[in-house]
Amino acid sequence: MANFGDVVDSNFIYSATQLNTRIYGDSTITYSGSPTVYHVGDVVHLPYVSGEISTMEAVGLAWAAFASGLGPA
Amino acid sequence: MAKKSGSSFGNFDKSTVFDPRPVKPITTEFSKGSVPDSLYTINRESAWSRWRRGYEIATARFYDNSYEYPFVYMIPVPTGTPTPGNPPSIPGVFKGFPTSNKEFGMHWAGTRNAGSLRFDNIFDKNGIPASIKSVTEDANYWYIQLEGAWSTTNPLPPPLYVPLPGSPVGLKAINGEILEDRIITPQGIPITRDTINPNTQTRYGYVQAVLADTDPFNGILKLRKAGSVEATPDKNLITPASRPPNVGRFLMTGTRYCCSCQDFNRRDYGYMSSLNRVSESLRSKFPRSGMSSLKPGRYEVMSLSGVVDNSAMTSAQANRDMLIVSPSPQYNVPPTVTPTTSTKPGAARDNPGVFRDFGSMYLRSTTDPSLPGARAEGMPSYEDYAASNNVITSLTDTWTPLLDEMRYCKHIYAMKYEEGVFPPEPSDFPVGIGSMVAWEQRLVSETEKDQASAAAKLQRESLSIMDVPPYNCQAPMMMPMMQKLFNIPSNFVKMAGFKMLDKDGNIYIPAKGEKPSA
Numbered sequence: 001m002a003n004f005g006d007v008v009d010s011n012f013i014y015s016a017t018q019l020n021t022r023i024y025g026d027s028t029i030t031y032s033g034s035p036t037v038y039h040v041g042d043v044v045h046l047p048y049v050s051g052e053i054s055t056m057e058a059v060g061l062a063w064a065a066f067a068s069g070l071g072p073a
Numbered sequence: 074m075a076k077k078s079g080s081s082f083g084n085f086d087k088s089t090v091f092d093p094r095p096v097k098p099i100t101t102e103f104s105k106g107s108v109p110d111s112l113y114t115i116n117r118e119s120a121w122s123r124w125r126r127g128y129e130i131a132t133a134r135f136y137d138n139s140y141e142y143p144f145v146y147m148i149p150v151p152t153g154t155p156t157p158g159n160p161p162s163i164p165g166v167f168k169g170f171p172t173s174n175k176e177f178g179m180h181w182a183g184t185r186n187a188g189s190l191r192f193d194n195i196f197d198k199n200g201i202p203a204s205i206k207s208v209t210e211d212a213n214y215w216y217i218q219l220e221g222a223w224s225t226t227n228p229l230p231p232p233l234y235v236p237l238p239g240s241p242v243g244l245k246a247i248n249g250e251i252l253e254d255r256i257i258t259p260q261g262i263p264i265t266r267d268t269i270n271p272n273t274q275t276r277y278g279y280v281q282a283v284l285a286d287t288d289p290f291n292g293i294l295k296l297r298k299a300g301s302v303e304a305t306p307d308k309n310l311i312t313p314a315s316r317p318p319n320v321g322r323f324l325m326t327g328t329r330y331c332c333s334c335q336d337f338n339r340r341d342y343g344y345m346s347s348l349n350r351v352s353e354s355l356r357s358k359f360p361r362s363g364m365s366s367l368k369p370g371r372y373e374v375m376s377l378s379g380v381v382d383n384s385a386m387t388s389a390q391a392n393r394d395m396l397i398v399s400p401s402p403q404y405n406v407p408p409t410v411t412p413t414t415s416t417k418p419g420a421a422r423d424n425p426g427v428f429r430d431f432g433s434m435y436l437r438s439t440t441d442p443s444l445p446g447a448r449a450e451g452m453p454s455y456e457d458y459a460a461s462n463n464v465i466t467s468l469t470d471t472w473t474p475l476l477d478e479m480r481y482c483k484h485i486y487a488m489k490y491e492e493g494v495f496p497p498e499p500s501d502f503p504v505g506i507g508s509m510v511a512w513e514q515r516l517v518s519e520t521e522k523d524q525a526s527a528a529a530k531l532q533r534e535s536l537s538i539m540d541v542p543p544y545n546c547q548a549p550m551m552m553p554m555m556q557k558l559f560n561i562p563s564n565f566v567k568m569a570g571f572k573m574l575d576k577d578g579n580i581y582i583p584a585k586g587e588k589p590s591a
Binding site: 012 | 138154162231236244560567
């Protein structure tokens, strides 16, 4: 109990549990929602096996078909 | 653009009868009055303010506003292509930014992952992969000679160069893409700015630059120095790059970003849901654009089964077509007569009832100030079109590739921040706006408040299932963005190609009626 003239930092006393969870750099940060993750990785379509075509080739095929008036299958 | 009612971007004009009596001579002076002055325009257009705002919206509601839809787009191959076992695809993510400035309360941005197109998958006639053989440079560009035997009979393969039947010039479909020299060995994992070379124990580093042009018959790529970014051995991103791409490595495409917001599109899309709802007086409104704001250019029309269809999408099974209309055949996109391009003399960059064009395409000067007679990088220039003797000689609109950092909106800067590739601070700091501290403090509090209220409004009014990607990908607002994002012909953007990943990483295919797991 604080006496008259004492310097008080706050108007309530932290419990030991509260103090433990408030150690700098160690406290658990809570947040709502899900964190931003939108890179499944820059590595796509590796490795290739015989007969497979790459995205580069597929985009090329699409543009070549477009130029000659063909549509997608 | 004079101040108008509605959102901060204005709204469609109400038709009014012209009354000449109140017209008075213009008495305003330069930089005064309601006509935006040049300083105001420069500040609004500055990359710095987008960069700063992008950081703010990325951090203001980082965890609450995470409307993300990862996808893998299966590229539909033309008829007759052997169906491979592991079909080619484009991975990426749609991300929603809640806003009060857009119908349905959301700006949709999208990314296509880096490395979708890899140059170790390009081979010459002898089967030699196209690594960087040598680099030369001039004041503004690097010229990359690719390994391999390239000639007029063996040009670079599509999509770098697509020959057109009956035309001397072909398509250069991926001009405007960002290229990075991040592949060290064929079929290897791309390095990041953190990858350490085991031989030297220093980071590899890489260079990123925009592909300005392609010389398909000599196997030369022209990369632009202005706006290039270098990842240095001490893991910093600096611009412009201090060195050219590394000889011996393979190029790959960098992450491509597109956004449906007004700033990226330079367009104001119609607010149709409120047109006949708010008040009786609005019922008389017919969407139109003022004659004074019309500029020659191209616009696109969405159609379903040959009928113009600007409505919201109602089915994941129906595929719309996009037709791009241009004022004369030389400005067709691409420059040939194709099923999805047409010519209409007098076409403007405007589609009343769907979108209104802002005008003023931002062009940056790329000349080197150290050269005699060159302009310094300073005042931006704006161009919509150039004409001589009433004949249009050049067009600049949203269908012109302008893919450098000046085209990034704040949402794209926010996504770059979240991805860990936030670019260095742009140098065009706004001028004449008083205290930057006060401006930033207001920005911080207002962004937080705006994001919270936009998200709350979104929760209250909610989005229907057809208002989120990929279900809305062929809506008039989304289709031009999708075509730019994937950089494949728009008739190759099919609803059936979307495989979506739900929160647990499970794949669901909307075109088959599948839903994310609850």
